[in-house]
Amino acid sequence: MGKMIYVPTAGAQSWQALLADPTKQWPTGYSARTLAHCWEAAEGLPPEIAALFGSDTELLIAIPEHKVSLRDTGRESQTDVFALVKSSNRTIAVAVEGKVNESFGPTISDWYVDASLRKQQRLAFLCELIGTECPPPGDIHYQLFHRAASAILEADRFKTDDAAMIVHSFAQDRRGFDAYAAFLDLFELAAEAGKLVSKTLPHGRTIHFGWAQGDPRFLSL
Template structure:
């Protein structure tokens, strides 16, 4: 796969699943593109959260490159289309960060809603995700489905590039921290407490040290 470097935030629009619907002021796709493209690297607020984290191994993080709307293949069905894949580095390692932008959008349906019409494909995919995320036999009906496959995307990409670390980073532009409760409910599955403007972890999943982060920002 060969990627072409973006020259402006408008270059991100072409990669969206529904460009005419998603590329609007106040929506996460355009907000994220504006912030990251304009920063020419890791945005200031995101770097600040990394610098202040208790996770010493992540403090001096740098961005090597980023790929908007990065698709990670999952069993049976559509790929997980991540808003932004960042290959990052510290002074010890390189690792993938899957960045999920949010304003007023949710993290998709609850798992309990998603499985109402349980096809063989959905069953196989959910079993795969639960095994990868160490959630087999856990009650996840009230967890947002997108949080499962976005975290899985980070792990799969880490495995692909032989990285020992992976992260899912929620870059929120919501003044009211919309969907933070859903994020917190997911994090609680691993006996962790979600933090606004904070990074938590790691949890070892499929041989990878997995971290999660939430950054509250403005466009």
């Protein structure tokens, strides 16, 4: 379980200390630094994020590098930004994954090689939670599973109406979009940049997915 007491940031630089590797992950042009400057500059939600949800969307709170327990003894899922958002009188627990040129990490096949019992149990839990078959296709990226699960788990914890997983990308060539689209295909959803798509899960929770294209000016800050 991560820390339960949070303090306001003092600007983008405050985000650096929260990273798993504050030195390696903070160079100019990398997603962590770019995302921090973008969100700190916004009065509320960055416009490309707000556009996904609609004109009446309001940011209630945003927490950088938010750790979410996956209900086992393994490593927590560290969400780049966790936000509570109000849209059309519904509250939404939003897990944001920032990207520039970074990949979504290992595929299920790579992550699951010689899987321990703990990994087997974790994957089964994630698949059940997000409503996909287990084991899932091996070419889907593991990070997308635990990031979507984080949104659902926090929606349950905060008792919000919906959950959402958003990729906030600053890559000008939309690198990683195909991986995101392949993940959405598991839900029989068609991925489209700048558009929110939704799925009602077997347990009744609605989860939204979106790909937001970030402003490239933050890449140089």
